[in-house]
Amino acid sequence: MDLQSKLNQVQGNESFLEKIKRWIPGYDGYVNRDNARELDTILRNQLAVRLDTNKIKITNTVSNLSSAGKLFEASNVDKIDKKNETAIAKFKSAARGYSGAFDIVKIKEERLNQLYAFDESLLSNVENVCSLFSELETASATGNEIKEAVAKISSSLDELILKFNDRENILRAL
Numbered sequence: 689m690d691l692q693s694k695l696n697q698v699q700g701n702e703s704f705l706e707k708i709k710r711w712i713p714g715y716d717g718y719v720n721r722d723n724a725r726e727l728d729t730i731l732r733n734q735l736a737v738r739l740d741t742n743k744i745k746i747t748n749t750v751s752n753l754s755s756a757g758k759l760f761e762a763s764n765v766d767k768i769d770k771k772n773e774t775a776i777a778k779f780k781s782a783a784r785g786y787s788g789a790f791d792i793v794k795i796k797e798e799r800l801n802q803l804y805a806f807d808e809s810l811l812s813n814v815e816n817v818c819s820l821f822s823e824l825e826t827a828s829a830t831g832n833e834i835k836e837a838v839a840k841i842s843s844s845l846d847e848l849i850l851k852f853n854d855r856e857n858i859l860r861a862l
């Protein structure tokens with residue numbers, strides 16, 4: 689579902705008073721931009737929550753390695769845990785595409801749409817990372833291919849973080 693259809697859905701759920709406010713000149717555009725920012729924030733928070741589920745898989749992996757007497761391999765798992773935390777922090781703390789009433793640089797609706805589409809495109813990357821963490825958890829239970837699984841996750845997290853850093857380019861492009 690694209691941003692405009694989600695904005696229409698939000699607009700459809702407004703109260704009678706909120707609908708009346710939209711008749712005030714300039715208010716409608718302001719509310720739409722604010723709703724777009726909020727929807728983008730919600731999307732990024734959902735991506736962060738999805739990455740946060742990897743913490744359980746990491747704990748299970750370390751436990752499995754410890755039980756198998758392969759705790760020395762847990763140091764590599766600790767590195768990807770830190771990368772996962774970095775990605776979560778980036779998603780949660782990213783700029784909202786906000787521009788105040790008196791800001792010189794204004795963020796237009798087209799730019800907000802680009803931000804939302806960009807953040808939505810990260811969903812497949814996040815799902816890939818999560819599935820790789822599941823594979824690591826399984827591999828740790830059997831004791832096979834731990835290093836390969838960690839390397840794949842590390843690479844995928846690096847790719848996700850680098851891709852997310854490109855988000856700043858959308859905000860900076862004027």
